[in-house]
Amino acid sequence: MQERLEERLHGLLTQFEGQNGAVIPLLQKVQETFGYLPRETIAQVAKFFKVSESEIFGVATFYAQFRFTRPGDHAIKVCLGTACHVRGGTQIMGTIERELEVKSGGTTKDYKFGLDRVACFGSCALAPVLVIDDKVYGRLTTSKVKEIIAKYQ
Ligand code: FES
Incomplete structure (x- = not known):
């Protein structure tokens, strides 16, 4: 390698x-x-x-474009913009951090997932929102998030 x-x-x-x-x-x-x-x-x-x-x-x-840690196979981006924050975005982020044992800005130990926060995807009507690779998931709940993550494991 x-x-x-x-x-x-x-x-x-x-x-x-x-x-x-x-x-x-x-x-x-x-x-x-x-x-x-x-x-x-x-x-x-x-x-x-x-x-x-x-x-x-x-x-x-x-330059924000450069990253210093190896990205995961799947990029999870959790929106913590105002609409998403008000509707539980922080809990969504917390659930993912606990489930995958990774902090925002990091990559899981097996390099399967990278986790980041985003300010707004422009899909506020669907808040709280997250995106995995290019797929948008909205109106999230903590249990829904666990199911979504499981699909990628
Ligand atoms: S604040 Fe989350 S999509 Fe706009």
Whole structure:
């Protein structure tokens, strides 16, 4: 796995030979390839551009598009916008966190699910709402959420 990561990263780095200012496009390519920015890749990108690791890390953390943890196979996004919050979004999030033993912003130990919060999906009439991959689930209750999650396990 490690060897494969290095090989794939090396392939990406060679595409950016001589492009000193291309930190962000390279990080985007790395994320596109691995689904996130693995720690080892930050070190290699820093070496490639001859800057410190903290500089690369600083650039990457500045942009919300970059993530530093491996995503789950299924992305669960729970809405905690006003309408969803008022109708129990926080309890929905809490149920998922307990059921899957993962905190918002994290990935389950088996990498099956990633969990994130979202401000509003624009489906407020269906509040509380969550989205798994591209599928929207609305008018949720805690028991309904457990059933939905079970379908993906
Ligand atoms: S507040 Fe949740 S969909 Fe709008």
